[in-house]
Amino acid sequence: MSEPIDDFYAVIPAGGIGSRLWPLSRAESPKFLHDLTGAGASLLRMTWDRLLPLTGTDRIAVVTGRAHGPKVEEDLPDVDLNNVFMEMDPRDSSAAIGLAAAILERRHPGVVIGSFAADHVIKRQRVFEFTVRQAVAAAREGYIATIGIQPSEPAVGFGYIKTGDELIIDDAPMAALVERFVEKPDLATAREYFADRSYLWNAGMFISRADVILDELKANEPELHAGLMEIADAWDTASRDEVVERVWPTLKKIAIDYAVAEPAAEKGRLAVIPGQFDWDDVGDFASLWTLVGDGRREGVTTLGSNQDVLDDNATALVVSETDRVIAMIGVENIIVVDTPDALLVTTSEHAQRVKQTVSSLQNKGRDSVL
Amino acid sequence: MSEPIDDFYAVIPAGGIGSRLWPLSRAESPKFLHDLTGAGASLLRMTWDRLLPLTGTDRIAVVTGRAHGPKVEEDLPDVDLNNVFMEMDPRDSSAAIGLAAAILERRHPGVVIGSFAADHVIKRQRVFEFTVRQAVAAAREGYIATIGIQPSEPAVGFGYIKTGDELIIDDAPMAALVERFVEKPDLATAREYFADRSYLWNAGMFISRADVILDELKANEPELHAGLMEIADAWDTASRDEVVERVWPTLKKIAIDYAVAEPAAEKGRLAVIPGQFDWDDVGDFASLWTLVGDGRREGVTTLGSNQDVLDDNATALVVSETDRVIAMIGVENIIVVDTPDALLVTTSEHAQRVKQTVSSLQNKGRDSVL
Structure with missing residues (x-):
């Protein structure tokens, strides 16, 4: 096995209930806490295990709701409790990932972070690791890197990433620019995308320097950025609770795709690495x-x-x-x-x-x- | 309303679990105790209510297993407890109906009895009563009378009764001889039967003088008959339990169709009254x-x-x-x-x-x- 990546933190947003999996998934028992595949471990635990070779135990952060904190800590006995970031209430992915980016950038200036959903299933671990290492290499060059999944069928349930020009980055031989993001297509369009190998599934994985993602957020959602920075400044101090209670409820709810990824793509700052591993979001x-x-x-x-x-x-x-x-x-x-x-x-x-x-x-x- | 029929007892064999209705029907909670139709009463209770105008409360007997006795008595609060005949264990319909016939013939020589399943659904009460009264009239003439249901479709799930020559019986204008019984047919045969109006469904309702049914049983199953007579002799005495424990387990398990009805039909002793009411055995x-x-x-x-x-x-x-x-x-x-x-x-x-x-x-x- 290769070594963990220096100065790289994985962030696992563990927030969504997964209501398409009701009545198994519940507010009190969200999708990521279930052993959905019969593997003997929750989806969250499998995500942790998958990231561990890339980070080591002390560089995986989890962003989760206060209600789920105790269960997350029980499910991940090796997690550093300083790296469990509890949300006061759910405020979508920009707030969740932005919070982690802001805290980790304060603690470790220049750190690279990668966000990986807590409730996806991935097979072919070595290919996954190889892909993430390329994404980190692209991130070190200042790009926000995403991993686009090579489609296995003309799916209509996912957004697509149109791959653009090749990027020349050491240690990231498969990197390319993202030309644009495409919303979930109809079946005819999905079939075109499937035939045209330059379209990849958007799996919501983003790898970037924390300061780069925060700068992008600042440019596009300045109030949200300011709120997150205020919380991050207070996070490792005695005033954390007071600031969180005051500021968190004011944060805008917006997906990171809109607040960061799409604007970055338009500016030519978004790279994509094709992920040729098996991926499933277990949507229903x-x-x-x-x-x-x-x-x-x-x-x-x-x-x-x-x-x-x-x-x-x-x-x-x-x-x-x-x-x-x-x-x-x-x-x-x-x-x-x-x-x-x-x-x-x-x-x-x-x-x-x-x-x-x-x-x-x-x-x-x-x-x-x- | 017309009066109850003199010297007529209804017998309700309440034995079958109804395993095609599992998991609703159970050994502990058989089909006849369920309110299957949403009418607010069990099938047994609806059977009781249907027979009441023909008998009054004191002339309905129920044959049931010891395990179900308490629930039957709870379901039928007006039942005369002397008329609840508890079976030691289930020994098929000849033993159940034969036991009732033997006990009732001892108590009321010359009585007419009619057996009506506890778990069938019948609509059109007035037509039902009219049909039973005809069957009793045929029974008084020495026939074993059955009620054959006018088919509403070419069913393959029931046996059929082939109607033969008309019988001239006062108060039984629709009576005819049974030519023969036919086992459950295939669909093509069922369609022929359905087109030919002389075939009726065998619903297992038999009305007869108790002594006539016992004589038929004696001719065809002499050991079973002897055992039932020994039990009936002891039933209303202090030795009931001793005799039942000794004799009941020796009784042959055989359906009344084979031990009584089919042999009687061959001898020209079986009459049929067509039942033009809605009938359903709620088979599944x-x-x-x-x-x-x-x-x-x-x-x-x-x-x-x-x-x-x-x-x-x-x-x-x-x-x-x-x-x-x-x-x-x-x-x-x-x-x-x-x-x-x-x-x-x-x-x-x-x-x-x-x-x-x-x-x-x-x-x-x-x-x-x-």
Whole structure:
């Protein structure tokens, strides 16, 4: 194994609940804390393990909500508690990553940071590491580097990155400029992108010098930047709580794609490294089924603590966290998610609609099951 | 309303678990104790209420297992406890109905009895009563009378009765001889039967003088008859328990169709009255869905104590006895049965296969969920 990268911090934003994975994912039990793949570890823990060879234990930071802090610390027993940054409430990815950038830049001027979602699944560790090392090399040249995933199908569920001119950077042989970002396409457009190998999936991974990302934020969202800097100045002092309580609620909620990445791309400051590893954001139960079934949907695939499932000519994904016996008879392409207080039955075609059901439950004030 | 019929006892065999309705029906909670139709009463209670105008409260007998006795008595608060005949263990319908016939013939020589399953659903009460009164009139003439249901579709799930020559019996204008019984047909044969109006469904309702049914049993199954007579002789005496414990376990298990009805038909002693009321044996969840949906399967039909079901473009039957929220998203023709310790997911085409699942659980020794 190669050594950790000098002066490089990984930042794991662990915030999203993953409401398309309801009723498994909950406000109290978000997606990243679940062992969704049956690997014996949570998605967060797998993200930690994946980053460890690049950083060592003392250079991984986690940004998470106060409500999830204790569970995150339990899930990552080796984490340096100074590197767990608790958000007062969720304020989108610019605030989360910006907070980490500002604190880490104060502590370690010139540091390079990379943000990696807590709830994605990646296979082919060596390729992942090779790609991140290239992104860090590009970051050291002053670029904000993103990792674009080589598409494996004409997906309509992701945004795309159009690769532009090649960049000549030592230790980053595959780096190129980002020509532009593209929103989620329709199927015809997605097929064009898939045929044209210069379009990559935007997986939301950004690697940059902390000061570079903060400068970009300052240029595009000056109030947000100022608020984050004020919090970072106070973070490692006795006045942290007072400043956070006062400033955090005023911060604008905006995705880092809009506040940093797209403006940087327009200025020619965004580099992309194609990621030729297997990547999945486990966006809904249909993609989870594909993931754990290695693309095949045959028989009954079971996930969760309860494996007591009888299969009589069924094709189904059964995720159960109860202690019930479950009989699946003759159903085709059915997804069942069985928890103590909520049951979901849907199909892979309709798995995206789970989000609307969660909204509907929210509108009805059914918070106890959300 | 007309008066109860003189010297007529209704016998309700309440024995079958109804394993095609698992996991709702259980050894401890058989089909007949469930309010399957959402009417606010169990199938047993509805059977009782249906027979009451023909008998009065003191002339309905129930034959049930010892395990279910207390629940039956709770469900039928007006039942005469002398008329609840507890079986030591289940020994099929000849033993159950034969026991009732033997006890009632001892108590009331010459009595007419009619057996009516505890777990069928009948609509059109006046037509039902009219039909039973005709069957009793035929029984008084020495016939064993059955009620054959006018088919509403070419069903393959029932046996058929071929109607023969008309019988001339006062007060039984629709009576005819049974030419023969036919086992469950294939679909092509069922279609022939359906087109030929002389074929009726065998609903297992038999009305006869008790002594006539016992004589038929004596001719065909002399040992079974002798055992039942020995038990009946002892029933209303202090030696009941001793005799039951000794004799009941020796009784042959045989359906009354084979021990009584078919042999009687061959001898020209079986009459049939066509029943032109709506009848359903609620054989599985598919027929339950048809029944409660009045034949239409649209949207989500809910049954059971839990009605907390969210429907997003689903077509489903949801039977729930838990307190969970259930989300049905985009599924078509799906049956979900949700109980505290077991969950069934199937389709109406596969609802008959539930019985095999129950067998499979039995073979695995999973009695706690059966």
